[in-house]
Amino acid sequence: MASNVPVVRLENVSKRFVIRKEKSLKERIVNAGRSAKFKEDFWALRDISLEINAGSSIGLIGPNGSGKSTLLKAIGGIIEPSTGKVERRGRLAALLELGAGFHPDLTGRENVYLNASILGLTTKQTDYYFDDIVDFSGIENFIDTQVKFYSSGMYVRLAFAVAIHVDPDLLLVDEVLAVGDEAFQRKCLDKIRQFQSEGRTIILVTHSLGQVTEMCDRAVLLSEGSVRFDGAPQRATVEFRDLLEDRRLEDAASHGDDSVDAGRVLSASVRAEGRAEGDAIEPGDDLVISATFSHRDGLERWVAAVQIDSVLGQAVYGTTTKRMKMSLPRLKDARTIEFTIRDVHFGSGKYFVNVSLMAHDGTHLHDRPQIASFDVPYYDLAAGTLFAVPEIADIGVVDQAR
Numbered sequence: 001m002a003s004n005v006p007v008v009r010l011e012n013v014s015k016r017f018v019i020r021k022e023k024s025l026k027e028r029i030v031n032a033g034r035s036a037k038f039k040e041d042f043w044a045l046r047d048i049s050l051e052i053n054a055g056s057s058i059g060l061i062g063p064n065g066s067g068k069s070t071l072l073k074a075i076g077g078i079i080e081p082s083t084g085k086v087e088r089r090g091r092l093a094a095l096l097e098l099g100a101g102f103h104p105d106l107t108g109r110e111n112v113y114l115n116a117s118i119l120g121l122t123t124k125q126t127d128y129y130f131d132d133i134v135d136f137s138g139i140e141n142f143i144d145t146q147v148k149f150y151s152s153g154m155y156v157r158l159a160f161a162v163a164i165h166v167d168p169d170l171l172l173v174d175e176v177l178a179v180g181d182e183a184f185q186r187k188c189l190d191k192i193r194q195f196q197s198e199g200r201t202i203i204l205v206t207h208s209l210g211q212v213t214e215m216c217d218r219a220v221l222l223s224e225g226s227v228r229f230d231g232a233p234q235r236a237t238v239e240f241r242d243l244l245e246d247r248r249l250e251d252a253a254s255h256g257d258d259s260v261d262a263g264r265v266l267s268a269s270v271r272a273e274g275r276a277e278g279d280a281i282e283p284g285d286d287l288v289i290s291a292t293f294s295h296r297d298g299l300e301r302w303v304a305a306v307q308i309d310s311v312l313g314q315a316v317y318g319t320t321t322k323r324m325k326m327s328l329p330r331l332k333d334a335r336t337i338e339f340t341i342r343d344v345h346f347g348s349g350k351y352f353v354n355v356s357l358m359a360h361d362g363t364h365l366h367d368r369p370q371i372a373s374f375d376v377p378y379y380d381l382a383a384g385t386l387f388a389v390p391e392i393a394d395i396g397v398v399d400q401a402r
């Protein structure tokens with residue numbers, strides 16, 4: 001759990017990169033050392049102020065190029081901000097992009113010692129942890145091979161194993177974890193959870209919104225180098241989806257495709273059949289999702305889609321009028337479609353309803369993520385998104401010799 005003690009403090013941090021504008025090698029040579037005419041400033045971070053308390057787990061999210069990795073590097077002291085100030089306390093371990101921290105010509109073993117010493121361990125301490133590090137990495141057969149021959153997965157395994165054994169107060173993880181195979185990812189996430197329970201601070205860059213809602217107690221959404229939202233992960237994922245939707249519409253408009261902007265999901269609601277909106281949904285209910293659509297120019301062969309997500313952002317159920325082989329009349333003025341999903345058995349918790357208007361070829365014309373929500377009451381027999389009553393039998397002592 002987060003305390004009130006800040007371990008990281010950023011004050012008005014901005015980062016400028018200078019981008020060269022020449023296109024060809026020849027142009028670069030001709031213009032070498034010349035004026036700023038061929039250079040352009042690019043602000044990857046703009047005026048970011050953040051305070052991160054000890055014991056918190058922060059997810060950094062945002063579209064490609066929004067500045068997540070740059071921010072993580074600024075927090076880790078790997079890059080200097082162009083303006084502003086970064087303060088950090090405690091021992092840091094950072095898992096940034098592949099290639100950072102390891103020397104390609106050295107073996108895995110040598111890199112473990114080198115990397116651990118950079119992160120602040122003495123040789124004696126590294127001797128003590130060495131077997132554990134190799135064991136966690138699962139690459140003992142390659143530990144005396146030069147790391148330039150490693151696959152990216154092997155590389156990340158070793159780097160992560162070192163990072164978690166240096167007893168960090170603050171762990172920075174860029175998306176490198178996505179490189180490992182699923183079993184290793186799970187192992188890393190378990191380790192991160194253990195770190196959380198030990199009160200360490202974790203800052204995670206990820207594209208997995210599920211990971212953010214599941215693992216983090218706070219999320220920072222970046223857009224074009226600025227903080228667009230800072231707060232509850234669940235809310236941040238909604239803001240992020242809205243941001244992507246706005247971008248998509250802008251993009252479509254700038255390409256002269258105003259047909260995309262013409263379609264609208266106007267509203268939606270969810271309830272159990274025979275009961276009012278807002279009442280809890282019980283196992284065995286018929287769920288009614290009602291959604292209203294319109295299209296400025298008129299749209300033939302359109303498709304209405306609904307999806308139900310868990311609070312972790314995982315899709316639990318989805319269907320479309322196309323799947324149901326239902327053809328809808330031309331859409332122009334507001335028209336309401338009602339989906340009735342019979343005999344639902346959701347596990348306890350909150351669920352979100354997403355509604356989309358699509359063209360017949362599957363192009364999304366308008367998405368309204370989390371446009372409605374419902375709750376399923378708690379029951380103590382089981383956990384998960386499926387409601388089902390378990391039966392358990394004790395089969396008795398088993399003779400293992402047979």
Ligand SMILES: Nc1ncnc2c1ncn2[C@@H]1O[C@H](COP(=O)(O)OP(=O)(O)OP(=O)(O)O)[C@@H](O)[C@H]1O
Binds near residue numbers: 068
């Ligand atoms: N060394 C650099 N020189 C010039 N521009 C850079 C440099 N590093 C990053 N940038 C630019 O800064 C912007 C932010 O990059 P950054 O890698 O932080 O984004 P990101 O949010 O992590 O993106 P992604 O999700 O694609 O990993 C990008 O436009 C990138 O091209």
